[in-house]
Amino acid sequence: METRRGYSIFHIGLHWLIAALVLFQLFFGESMTAVVDAAEGGQPVSVTDKALGSAHYWVGLAILALVLVRLIVRLASGVPAPAGRGPKWMQVAAHASHGLFYVLLLAAPAIGLLAFYLGDPWGDVHSLAKPAFIALIAIHAVAALYHQFWLxxxxxxxxxSTAG
Known part of the structure; x- marks a missing residue:
């Protein structure tokens, strides 16, 4: 582990790029369901759903690739020590939530690919990622704000910023 205080611009950029892509998936991912359901029912698909469904596929692949890059960079260069030590439970919760993010960020696109190419039950499993991401993002945001404004x-x- 490195002893620097802040993250590199590369770490920060990857964090926010992946976050933006995940938010895109959460907001527009239902179009993929519409495409799959229409295909299974022999129904036409709207141009918008087709475009967003295609985007969902490619954005998912981009997330998978970027998370792998982020993990490689993390393993190669380490991460700074926590800004505030805090109680042990807080450190455990931080490590656990970050670990869960990585699991979800890798598993959701991989299972999405299984769903796309193999169908159910993978589609049902993949759909569980959305509420899991929403809950984890909410916890992550609240924790970040708690650290910023309370601690x-x-x-x-x-x-x-890299000035951290």
Whole structure:
């Protein structure tokens, strides 16, 4: 592990790019369901659903690739020590939530590919990723705001600027 205080611009860029792509998937991913359902029912698909369904596929692949890059960079260069030590339970919760993010960020696209090429039950399993992401993102955001405004330990600042 490195001893620097903040993340590199590359770490920060990957974090926010992956976050934006995940939000795109959460907001527009239902179009893929519409495409699959229409195909199974022999129904026509709207141009919008077709375009967003295709985007869902490619954005999912991009997330998978970027997360693999992020993991390689993380393993190669390490990450800075936590800004604030806090109680042990908080450190365990931080590690667990980040670990869950990586599992979801790798598993959701992989299972999505299985769903796309093999169908059910993979589609049903893949659909569980959405509520899991929403819950984890909410916890992550609340924790970041708690660190920023209650603990004032600079945790959030480190993911917004390299000056952290």
């Amino acid at each position: 004032k330990d600079g945790t959030l600042k480190r993911m917004l």
